[in-house]
Amino acid sequence: MTTIIILNGLSHAGLLFIMASGLTLAFGLMRVVNLAHGAFYLWGGYIGISVFRATGNWWLALLAGGAAIALLGFIKERILLHWVRGKVLSESLMAIGLATILADLALSIWGGSPLSIRVPADLNPRITLLGITYPGFRLLVILMSVVIGLGLWLLLAKTKLGALIRAGVDDRETTAALGINIYVLFTLVFMLSAFLAGIAGVIGGTFLTIQPGADFQVLTLALVVIIIGGMGSLPGAAIGALVTGLILSFGRAYVPELSFFLTFAPMAIILAIRPQGLFGRAFG
Amino acid sequence: MTSRALVFLLVLAAAAALISLPWWMPSFYLTLTIRILFFSLLAMSFTFLAGQGGMVSLAQVAVFGTSAYVLAILSTQHGVAWSAAVPLALASGTTLAAVFGVFAVRTLGIYFLMITLALGQIVWGVAFQWVSMTGGFDGIGGLRAPTVLGVAFRSPESFYLLVLAATVLTGWLLHRIINSPFGLALNGVRDSPTRMQALGYPVSLIRYLAFVVAGLVASIAGVFFAYFTGVVNPSALDLFRSVWVLVVSILGGVGSLIGAVIGTTIVVLLQTVVSQITPRYMTIIGLVFLLTILFAPDGITGRFHALRKRLKRERPSGGPTIDDRGPVEREV
Numbered sequence: 268m269t270t271i272i273i274l275n276g277l278s279h280a281g282l283l284f285i286m287a288s289g290l291t292l293a294f295g296l297m298r299v300v301n302l303a304h305g306a307f308y309l310w311g312g313y314i315g316i317s318v319f320r321a322t323g324n325w326w327l328a329l330l331a332g333g334a335a336i337a338l339l340g341f342i343k344e345r346i347l348l349h350w351v352r353g354k355v356l357s358e359s360l361m362a363i364g365l366a367t368i369l370a371d372l373a374l375s376i377w378g379g380s381p382l383s384i385r386v387p388a389d390l391n392p393r394i395t396l397l398g399i400t401y402p403g404f405r406l407l408v409i410l411m412s413v414v415i416g417l418g419l420w421l422l423l424a425k426t427k428l429g430a431l432i433r434a435g436v437d438d439r440e441t442t443a444a445l446g447i448n449i450y451v452l453f454t455l456v457f458m459l460s461a462f463l464a465g466i467a468g469v470i471g472g473t474f475l476t477i478q479p480g481a482d483f484q485v486l487t488l489a490l491v492v493i494i495i496g497g498m499g500s501l502p503g504a505a506i507g508a509l510v511t512g513l514i515l516s517f518g519r520a521y522v523p524e525l526s527f528f529l530t531f532a533p534m535a536i537i538l539a540i541r542p543q544g545l546f547g548r549a550f551g
Numbered sequence: 552m553t554s555r556a557l558v559f560l561l562v563l564a565a566a567a568a569l570i571s572l573p574w575w576m577p578s579f580y581l582t583l584t585i586r587i588l589f590f591s592l593l594a595m596s597f598t599f600l601a602g603q604g605g606m607v608s609l610a611q612v613a614v615f616g617t618s619a620y621v622l623a624i625l626s627t628q629h630g631v632a633w634s635a636a637v638p639l640a641l642a643s644g645t646t647l648a649a650v651f652g653v654f655a656v657r658t659l660g661i662y663f664l665m666i667t668l669a670l671g672q673i674v675w676g677v678a679f680q681w682v683s684m685t686g687g688f689d690g691i692g693g694l695r696a697p698t699v700l701g702v703a704f705r706s707p708e709s710f711y712l713l714v715l716a717a718t719v720l721t722g723w724l725l726h727r728i729i730n731s732p733f734g735l736a737l738n739g740v741r742d743s744p745t746r747m748q749a750l751g752y753p754v755s756l757i758r759y760l761a762f763v764v765a766g767l768v769a770s771i772a773g774v775f776f777a778y779f780t781g782v783v784n785p786s787a788l789d790l791f792r793s794v795w796v797l798v799v800s801i802l803g804g805v806g807s808l809i810g811a812v813i814g815t816t817i818v819v820l821l822q823t824v825v826s827q828i829t830p831r832y833m834t835i836i837g838l839v840f841l842l843t844i845l846f847a848p849d850g851i852t853g854r855f856h857a858l859r860k861r862l863k864r865e866r867p868s869g870g871p872t873i874d875d876r877g878p879v880e881r882e883v
Contacts, residue, residue: 300661302668350845355661356607360801361844363794368837375831483790487672490665498662524683527676534669538654542662 272520278405280512281412287492287504289463295436295499296456302362304464305486306369311336311468312477313377319384332469333462340461344454374479381476491534497547573708581707587819588714592772594800594811596765602805604761605741609793610651610667611769613674616788618644618773623691623783633697641770648766656758678785690784737761798840804850
């Protein structure tokens with residue numbers, strides 16, 4: 268029983284990490300909290316579901332969801348964010364406006380009932396582990412989140428692009444003055460962030476369901492994750508996701524009426540003793 | 552006639568029109584006006600925090616909803632009389648604001664926005680999940696406005712007059728607070744917290760008190776909302792309502808309290824008209840909001856302000872925009 272709860276928590280944590288890593292990545296460089304990240308998740312999920320129903324290929328659906336949302340991110344960054352660049356609050360509020368529109372349009376296209384992808388059998392073998400049988404897809408989600416986390420870490424730590432991003436995070440003006448086109452960097456990072464939201468949507472649409480309201484639920488949890496871990500920190504997002512995912516899972520098992528509420532307990536504690544989050548830099 | 556006398560006459564005429572409304576306005580529009588009034592109160596609690604204190608709070612709706620829930624639960628499940636239920640509802644909402652304030656006022660700018668969003672969603676989660684207390688998705692129904700001293704507030708006419716009085720009174724009190732030394736200190740904290748700190752002002756306390764005051768205003772709105780609709784369910788305090796409050800407040804302009812009323816009026820009317828034409832009114836509202844942020848971030852009252860200045864051939868400058876509120880976010 269406990270093993271199942273822990274595994275459920277870990278797979279949920281994996282999904283939350285994929286969401287939160289994109290959010291925290293964009294924040295680190297651009298100082299923008301993309302409050303449309305949840306709407307990106309929603310659209311990624313719906314597009315993935317539609318592609319899966321048309322083709323039956325889950326990996327194609329994953330890629331399509333990610334790519335479509337990366338494109339959406341490109342459009343948002345180039346047109347909308349570009350317009351209000353530097354006005355931090357306007358950037359976030361605009362994202363809320365965009366999220367509202369996207370949510371309503373999704374409702375008109377895909378309707379109001381929960382949709383999900385039936386996991387293909389070859390991706391969902393029954394795996395016996397520590398004496399229990401567990402759906403393989405959820406283990407795959409955990410694996411994917413680890414791969415994505417390592418990939419992002421490699422990108423940031425070992426590549427030239429990563430070095431540029433880190434330079435931009437530390438000192439935007441100097442980086443720009445050194446002849447780096449910081450806005451191209453912004454667009455790339457934002458697209459990567461949107462891509463992660465998109466594939467998170469497809470994954471969420473496979474082992475959870477996608478319906479109106481899922482956008483803001485998952486956004487809230489992702490925000491909780493990065494508040495715990497510290498804004499802009501990748502390891503912070505990982506730890507925040509683990510804590511939040513496990514609490515959700517244990518809460519659902521033992522106090523189902525208050526599981527959502529419990530998720531916020533670590534956030535409140537962190538805010539009280541270390542407002543910048545576990546790995547965050549001091550602010551305000 | 553001097554312009555002062557003209558203003559006085561205009562105000563008098565407007566007051567007469569508002570008070571006599573129940574006697575000449577068709578009931579459909581009367582109920583619409585009631586909605587506009589208590590949502591204006593909710594928007595004012597947002598505007599007060601955002602405009603005067605530089606705190607863009609997405610938790611106002613949670614306070615509003617808590618007050619509404621407490622009133623509905625006490626009145627319908629426990630048979631508590633209005634004279635106890637209403638004060639308890641106001642106290643619960645304000646207490647929630649006092650608790651949230653402890654966490655929220657430690658942060659500024661975008662962090663404040665994020666944290667109030669998360670805090671507000673907790674309350675939504677509780678309302679949704681705690682079925683045995685809140686009735687879950689269906690919520691709590693069957694609430695009816697009481698009869699007080701022979702006046703049945705169940706009738707829209709007397710309810711309207713009560714809401715009108717409460718809105719005007721609350722607006723006036725907020726206006727007094729804004730123009731008091733406390734209000735000026737709050738503006739100072741908004742514009743330059745470090746300087747205010749150096750001058751010896753208790754910066755966090757000032758922000759905290761403003762947050763609690765705004766919580767009380769939102770709670771008042773919650774009581775009227777609960778009595779008016781008779782049903783309180785999680786949609787009373789979901790994020791869409793938070794966004795809605797954000798939209799009306801910024802459209803009206805957070806620089807002045809009247810902006811909250813103007814924004815609410817426009818959006819409620821717009822919603823009524825648009826929802827008859829297309830079910831996609833949230834898209835329309837989102838577009839209106841996007842355009843406001845892009846082209847008139849100081850809102851309608853801010854644009855009006857700028858226009859008046861230009862007519863007087865003063866230095867052209869817009870009213871305060873949402874981004875002029877709180878300098879720290881630029882230093883982050």
